Amino acid sequence: QVQLQQSGPGLVKPSQTLSLTCAISGDSVSSNNAAWNWIRQSPSRGLEWLGRTYYRSKWYNDYAVSVESRITIDPDTSKNQFSLHLKSVTPEDTAVYYCARDSSGWPQDYWGQGTLVTVSS
Amino acid sequence: AIRMTQSPSSFSASTGDRVTITCRASQGISSYLAWYQQKPGKAPKLLIYAASTLQSGVPSRFSGSGSGTDFSLTISCLQSEDFATYYCQQYYNYPWTFGQGTKVEIK
Numbered sequence: 001q002v003q004l005q006q007s008g009p010g011l012v013k014p015s016q017t018l019s020l021t022c023a024i025s026g027d028s029v030s031s032n033n034a035a036w037n038w039i040r041q042s043p044s045r046g047l048e049w050l051g052r053t054y055y056r057s058k059w060y061n062d063y064a065v066s067v068e069s070r071i072t073i074d075p076d077t078s079k080n081q082f083s084l085h086l087k088s089v090t091p092e093d094t095a096v097y098y099c100a101r102d103s104s105g106w107p108q109d110y111w112g113q114g115t116l117v118t119v120s121s
Numbered sequence: 122a123i124r125m126t127q128s129p130s131s132f133s134a135s136t137g138d139r140v141t142i143t144c145r146a147s148q149g150i151s152s153y154l155a156w157y158q159q160k161p162g163k164a165p166k167l168l169i170y171a172a173s174t175l176q177s178g179v180p181s182r183f184s185g186s187g188s189g190t191d192f193s194l195t196i197s198c199l200q201s202e203d204f205a206t207y208y209c210q211q212y213y214n215y216p217w218t219f220g221q222g223t224k225v226e227i228k
Contacts, residue, residue, distance in 0.1 A: 047165070047208060047219035064216045065122075098164055107155035107212050109176065111164035 002026035004099050004112040011118050012093075018086040018119070022099030022112050029075045029082055030055045033104045038073060038084045041114075042095035052102075053082055089119045123147050123211050127220035133228040138199045142223045144192045144209035153213035156185055156194045159222075160205045168207075169194065199225070 008020035020038075027034055035054035041047050051063035053073045063071050072085040086093060097115050100108035124147035134140050144154070152172040157165035167176045169185040172192055182197045196203055204227050209220040 046221050047210075049215075049217050049219075062215055100164075102212075105212070107167060107170050107210055107217070108165075109167050111166075114162075114164050 002101060002110040004101065004110055006097070006099055006112040006115045008115055008117075010116055011120065012089055013121050014090055014119055015088055018084070018089050018093060018097075018117055020084045020097055020099070020115055020117070021081055022083070023079070023081040024101075025080075027101065029053075029080050030077055032056060035102050036073070036075070036082045037100045037102060037108060039098045039100055039108070040095040041098070044092075045095070048095075050084070050086075091119045093117070094119045122216050123150065123213065123218050125209055125211055125218050125220040127207075127209055127223050129223060130221065131224035131226060133226045134199055135228045136199055136201055140196050140199055140225065142194045142207055142209075142225075144187075144194070144220050146190045146192075146211055146213075149189045150211045150213035152188045153211055154185070154187065154192050155210045155212060156183075157208045157210065157219075158203075158205045159208065165208060196225075201227075 003025045005023045012018045035052045037052040038050040051073050053061050053075050070087045075082045099112040101110045102108045126145045128143050154172045156169040158168050159165040168179050168183050173185045184195050186193050206222045206224045208222050
C-alpha cells in the first residue's frame with residue numbers, strides 16, 4: 001500500500017520560497033513506472049497541476065507553464081521523498097498543496113493528506 | 122491547455138436517486154478521462170479512469186461513459202457517503218487539467 005506523507009510550513013511570507021516535502025512509503029521515488037506530482041487547490045483556481053518528477057534511466061521534470069519560472073521539484077533518493085520549492089510567492093499562491101503519484105501514465109491514484117499554505121506577512 | 126467543463130456546478134439529490142454529472146473537454150481526449158470524489162478536508166479519491174474503468178475498491182453503483190469530448194459519471198443509487206464534490210480530469214496531454222467540480226448535496 002502506497003502512502004504519501006507531506007510536511008512543511010503552513011505560513012510563508014510574500015516573496016519568500018514555499019517548500020514542502022512528500023515522503024513515500026510502499027513505492028520508490030526512483031521507480032521506472034511512477035511519476036511524483038504536486039497539485040494545488042484553491043477556490044479561485046480549483047485543482048491545478050503544478051509539476052512532476054520521474055525517473056526513466058535519468059531524472060526528468062515537467063512543470064506547468066503558469067509556475068515554470070518559479071518552481072523546482074526534486075527527488076531525494078536517500079530519503080525516498082520529493083520536494084516542492086516555489087519561489088517568490090504571493091497571496092495568490094495560497095492554497096492546499098497535495099503530492100500525488102501517477103503510475104505508468106494513469107491518473108493520480110495515491111495522494112498525500114494535503115497542506116494548507118497561506119502566503120501572508 | 123485543454124479546458125474541462127463540468128455541469129452542473131452543484132445540485133441537490135436524495136438517497137436512492139440516480140444522478141449523472143457531465144464533463145466536456147475543449148478538444149478530443151479519446152478515453153483519457155478520470156473521475157475523482159472529494160470530501161471536505163480530504164484529498165481527491167480516484168473513482169474511474171480510462172473513462173469507464175472502476176478503480177479497485179470503488180462500488181459498482183459508480184459508472185462512467187464517453188469518449189472524445191463528452192463524458193459522464195453516473196451514480197445509480199445515491200448513498201449517504203456519496204455526498205461530495207466530483208471532478209473530472211483529462212490525462213491526454215500535459216498539463217493534465219481538472220474540471221471545476223460538481224457538488225452533490227443532500228436534498
